[in-house]
Amino acid sequence: MTSYEIACYYFDQAAERMGLSKNMQTLLLTPEREVKVQVAVERDNGEISTFIGFRIQHNSARGPMKGGLRFHHEVDADEVLALATLMTWKTAIVNIPYGGAKGGVALNIRELSSGELERVTRKFVDKIHDMIGPDKDIPAPDMGTNAQVMAWIMNQYEKYHGYNPACVTGKPLELHGADGREEATGRGVVTLTVEFLKRMKQEIRGTSVAIQGFGNVGSHMARFLDELGAKIVGVTDALGGVWNPDGLDIPGLLLYAKDHGGVKGFPDAEPITNQELLAAEVDVLIPAALGGVLTAENAGDVRAKYIIEAANNPTDPQADEIFEKRGITILPDVLANSGGVTVSYFEWVQNRQHFKWELSRVRQELDRILVDSLEKVWQIAEDKKVSLRVAAYLLGIGRVGRATVLGGI
Numbered sequence: 265m266t267s268y269e270i271a272c273y274y275f276d277q278a279a280e281r282m283g284l285s286k287n288m289q290t291l292l293l294t295p296e297r298e299v300k301v302q303v304a305v306e307r308d309n310g311e312i313s314t315f316i317g318f319r320i321q322h323n324s325a326r327g328p329m330k331g332g333l334r335f336h337h338e339v340d341a342d343e344v345l346a347l348a349t350l351m352t353w354k355t356a357i358v359n360i361p362y363g364g365a366k367g368g369v370a371l372n373i374r375e376l377s378s379g380e381l382e383r384v385t386r387k388f389v390d391k392i393h394d395m396i397g398p399d400k401d402i403p404a405p406d407m408g409t410n411a412q413v414m415a416w417i418m419n420q421y422e423k424y425h426g427y428n429p430a431c432v433t434g435k436p437l438e439l440h441g442a443d444g445r446e447e448a449t450g451r452g453v454v455t456l457t458v459e460f461l462k463r464m465k466q467e468i469r470g471t472s473v474a475i476q477g478f479g480n481v482g483s484h485m486a487r488f489l490d491e492l493g494a495k496i497v498g499v500t501d502a503l504g505g506v507w508n509p510d511g512l513d514i515p516g517l518l519l520y521a522k523d524h525g526g527v528k529g530f531p532d533a534e535p536i537t538n539q540e541l542l543a544a545e546v547d548v549l550i551p552a553a554l555g556g557v558l559t560a561e562n563a564g565d566v567r568a569k570y571i572i573e574a575a576n577n578p579t580d581p582q583a584d585e586i587f588e589k590r591g592i593t594i595l596p597d598v599l600a601n602s603g604g605v606t607v608s609y610f611e612w613v614q615n616r617q618h619f620k621w622e623l624s625r626v627r628q629e630l631d632r633i634l635v636d637s638l639e640k641v642w643q644i645a646e647d648k649k650v651s652l653r654v655a656a657y658l659l660g661i662g663r664v665g666r667a668t669v670l671g672g673i
Contacts, residue, residue: 450484452603
């Protein structure tokens with residue numbers, strides 16, 4: 265199944281339980297706008313390279329659309345549409361006043377210099393600046409992009425529209441970014457993991473954890489989990505993995521990964537492959553990298569008690585069914601990784617008010633929203649006798665559907 269087919273599959277499960285008409289299902293699934301643009305730039309060697317960029321705006325029933333911008337060689341229209349759709353439900357699940365959007369440029373960031381990435385970013389903004397903005401569609405960092413890329417977006421957008429830091433989130437603090445935005449997705453995953461485990465009658469201290477992915481999200485998750493006393497026994501990234509059944513030295517691993525560009529070769533640990541990590545016997549498995557890593561082929565090998573989806577779309581529907589039959593409980597991506605967009609909302613609010621929050625307030629408000637959202641999803645799951653994934657979709661789709669009907673067609 266493609267990324268979008270997976271997103272539709274989970275939508276269909278919830279829509280069927282809600283009794284939505286086919287016409288209403290089509291209305292809620294159909295994106296409002298899809299844009300594909302040419303991004304041609306001059307490389308450092310004088311040659312011209314042409315990249316393809318996308319921005320898909322899925323739904324604006326509940327407010328301006330919100331979604332990350334991804335720089336990755338596998339970016340295509342199907343993936344961007346799937347992620348834009350997920351953003352619509354995600355923002356509704358945590359009840360922040362946004363719709364869903366997503367963007368991406370198909371390129372390999374390892375093959376471009378910083379100057380080339382800047383030129384790509386600015387040219388992409390040139391092509392889409394009239395369809396984004398603080399009241400239309402607000403981009404944010406995603407895979408392959410960061411605060412620096414957001415700074416370039418803000419600067420290029422303001423050349424057309426004047427000073428307006430709320431046009432993008434995830435910016436550097438010096439350019440009116442929010443304290444806690446960089447850590448937000450990882451911190452949110454940890455907050456929800458702690459609350460999830462409480463409901464499963466298990467404490468975070470001493471809980472064994474395996475993390476697939478050690479980028480921005482995975483590394484912040486590891487730090488917060490380690491501080492809470494969790495035992496992180498395995499970590500993998502794009503280049504390799506490490507394993508220590510007694511628990512990895514996370515502060516040391518963070519420094520090592522920063523210096524060496526990855527976790528591979530970290531001392532006092534054994535090497536481990538990605539597939540071995542996914543099949544490790546741990547309490548909690550957290551996929552925090554690309555989607556589609558848990559499939560029908562490897563679902564039977566998974567020995568974790570719980571799966572926390574920090575990545576987008578990491579579990580395909582067939583694997584989901586296998587896990588449900590095996591009694592492996594999943595905290596779904598549309599809730600588990602919503603900390604990033606929630607703090608992006610805080611940044612947007614601060615930019616609109618021209619008033620800065622302290623880090624303590626950002627963390628307090630983030631924790632409050634996520635815990636409240638988990639409680640609502642948990643209650644729906646118990647009342648309707650459905651999985652947490654279906655419950656989350658029921659909550660999100662219900663809120664978007666009601667807003668659509670009340671607003672009128």
